[in-house]
Amino acid sequence: MKNITTVLEYHDRTKHRPTRYAASLGYMDWATQPNPFRRYEGAELIPLKLSTITPPYHLLFGGDLPAAPLCLESVSQLLRYALGLAAWKSHSGSRWALRCNASSGNLQPSECYILTPALAGISQTPALSHYAPRENALEILHHFDTPLDIEENTVLIALSSIFWREAWKYGERCWRYCQLDAGHAYQAIKISAAVLGWKCDILSVDSKEIGRLCGLDQIHRFDPHEQESPDLLLRLSLSPAETSDIDLPALPQLDSRANILSPSHHNWPILEVIDAATQGVYPLTQSLTQSRITPPPSKSAGEIILKRRSAQMMDSTSITEEQFRRLLNASLFCSETSDVHFVLFVHRVEGLAKGLYTYVRNAADLESLKVAMDITFEWRDYSEGLYLLREGDYRGAAQMISCNQEIAKDAAFSFGMLCNFSGSLENHGAIGYKNLYHQCGAIGQMLYLEATSLGLSATGIGCFLDDEFHALLGLQDLKYQSLYHFTIGRAIVDARITTEEGY
Ligand SMILES: Cc1cc2nc3c(=O)[nH]c(=O)nc-3n(C[C@H](O)[C@H](O)[C@H](O)COP(=O)(O)O)c2cc1C
Missing domain, CATH: 3.40.109.10 (NADH Oxidase)
Structure with missing residues (x-):
């Protein structure tokens, strides 16, 4: 009940009203503008491949595209067309990157971690990596010694949010934007999986479980203001998954440290409160009974995603x-x-x-x-x-x-x-x-x-x-x-x- 009260209070308090917007700094503090690119110092960097051949967009919705094999090339394509850079823009001496996933204010709070089985070109054993979109590369955070207890031909992707990136501009309402952005990132991954003929489903929303899996609970590796809040754990597989019970591997203490995104920070204590109140699990069901009609022939999926x-x-x-x-x-x-x-x-x-x-x-x-x-x-x-x-x-x-x-x-x-x-x-x-x-x-x-x-x-x-x-x-x-x-x-x-x- 306490958590529901917190949600109701946060929701009301962060409404924009004609007479007052939700609390924020009210100006752009350029000196503390957060870096939109997280990197892990000390992590090995594996460059991903760039492929440009993708099926026509309308074929993503019929469910009968053949599944691409799981390999370095397909993982590369998955991440690039989900969360990679779509363009660089410039004007009046400023240059900024845009990504395949839309993001509130282009502040890009969402980060992505991927758990792959042994794959040539990535790692000889299962590995946990962070996706670095600017480099279009994987930063290897950990090599596991033993096979993972997940189905064959499956990768797991975790999404998390760095609230600070959005708080910098939007203050208290930013938690809402981070969650919307997480939804955008999830759907971007689901679409990119469909381009490969793969299935994508939500495996867990349990923040603690996801945090443990990706090392986000090892908080000394992050600046205290730039911690990541786990959002969703996704399973991507070549064929429909048979079980939802997966024994997630345990992670040792990791060596790599997250880069510092801003030299100093403004504090919005309500963000921790609402985040703590909204932990837990909910049923992960496909709930709509009608399905979409397959659209008429169109351009390639890759072109549409990048445009x-x-x-x-x-x-x-x-x-x-x-x-x-x-x-x-x-x-x-x-x-x-x-x-x-x-x-x-x-x-x-x-x-x-x-x-x-x-x-x-x-x-x-x-x-x-x-x-x-x-x-x-x-x-x-x-x-x-x-x-x-x-x-x-x-x-x-x-x-x-x-x-x-x-x-x-x-x-x-x-x-x-x-x-x-x-x-x-x-x-x-x-x-x-x-x-x-x-x-x-x-x-x-x-x-x-x-x-x-x-x-x-x-x-x-x-x-x-x-x-x-x-x-x-x-x-x-x-x-x-x-x-x-x-x-x-x-x-x-x-x-x-x-x-x-x-x-
Ligand atoms: C949750 C969310 C809220 C947004 N709100 C606004 C908005 O109020 N006004 C606006 O002009 N753009 C808004 N945008 C668009 C973003 O500014 C845009 O996605 C971002 O600049 C990146 O550009 P791109 O979508 O072309 O990649 C929003 C986007 C998202 C995902």
Whole structure:
């Protein structure tokens, strides 16, 4: 109960309100800007291979791509197209890297560890490595002497978050962004696994277990302000996994030390409190019953992954209803995200009246959504889970709710991810809060890619006025809460920014 109270307090305290944003420094302290690249001093560096041949994007969703063999080349491709650099950008003397996974403020809190069996080119015995995206290389943290008790043709990937990277800019609300980013990173890995014809499932969310496995609990190896909080342990396998019981290997004390990311730090004590309150486990089930429709032929998956970019400006043109429906439908590929529905501000979709719509992704919630929302909403059925709530021009409301960001009004549509908040807390306890962000982030990464495949662009919106949105929907309590916003349309590309390839 105490942990639930902590979640409710944190959630309320980190809401952005028209009169005050969640607590943060309020300015950019450039002297302490965190390094986005973690490295381990003393770790052996194994360069990964760069391959450019990937199957067409639409084939990732049929489930019948042949599985690539597990080898140095496939592990290289997996990591590069999941979390590797997608581009270098430069403007006015600044140069920055962008990655395949979207990240709030491009601050990149997510780190990735991989447990591989003996693989030629990596290690003659099973090994634990850290992925170094700038070098596109593995840093070997430990060679195990004995075989691992995991199925054949399987690798394990752990994700963790360095809160400090996001706290530097976003202060107390940053824990939310780190969890959304973890969801993006998870989905980026799942998609990259699908490119190889591999399966990806969540094996554990138990922070203690993941921390032990990757040496993140050996806290003397990290600056105290730059510790990593374990997020998810994923299993990637060439064929569907048969068991969820894996005996994870024990790690000795490691020698390598994590690099220092900032010369000094600002402290946000609430982050430790919310992190401690949201530990534990939740059931790891594929919960959506409908699956996505296989999209029509498209470009190569690799090209779409590398071209995915957040729009900074949108051009106010329309999209077709077919594109709109495909985007909604694509979210069903995230089959473990049944607690998330969309409430959409439709501005410019040919064939659809402008207005406020809802996309009910899990029909089990339909009646309770109707009860929770404004009783004067129409709920006009547009089939496949889409309902018109009220016709009207919501461009101003969308912009206002998205912290006045114009992309929310200039896009073809923008939306909030409305989550079954109290249901998740009741079912899973406080960790349900964390899980909802992972669900939203995963959907976000999927929709970015789908938009790119359609020649459109998207932008995740972490900055939104929580209760202004809830009030617009007539929500009176915490049954449903919006945890992530998103916008999709046609980007205006800023020609002043130059682009180079990631590698
Ligand atoms: C959780 C999350 C929240 C974000 N919030 C915003 C936002 O409020 N406004 C915005 O313009 N971009 C936002 N972005 C987009 C990021 O700034 C963008 O992903 C980052 O700069 C990297 O660029 P890329 O997506 O082109 O790789 C968000 C992204 C994520 C993943």
